Amino acid sequence: xxxxxxxxxxxxxxxxxxxxxxxPAVTLDKNxxxxxxxxxxxxxxxxxxxxxxxxxxxxxxxxxxxxxxTKKNS
Numbered sequence: 740x741x742x743x744x745x746x747x748x749x750x751x752x753x754x755x756x757x758x759x760x761x762x763p764a765v766t767l768d769k770n771x772x773x774x775x776x777x778x779x780x781x782x783x784x785x786x787x788x789x790x791x792x793x794x795x796x797x798x799x800x801x802x803x804x805x806x807x808x809t810k811k812n813s
Contacts, residue, residue, distance in 0.1 A: 746754075764777040768784065775781040785793035 765774050766777050767774055768781055768786065770786070770789070771781075771784055773781055773783045775783070780787040780792050783795070785791050785795040785798075
């Protein structure tokens with residue numbers, strides 16, 4: 740027979756307090772209505788709190804250049 744320690748209501752509730760955090764917190768951008776994770780820059784527009792923090796045009800150009808070079812070498 741296995742005897743288990745009893746968990747108090749407080750211990751049980753502390754353990755369960757993180758159960759509601761399984762879904763990511765998604766927010767819509769105020770200007771473009773693009774969904775993005777909270778406290779993170781939008782991966783579509785590159786904006787965070789209304790200012791551009793990631794130059795998405797340069798990122799797209801860099802990716803295209805890299806793909807072109809890999810096709811050329813193949």
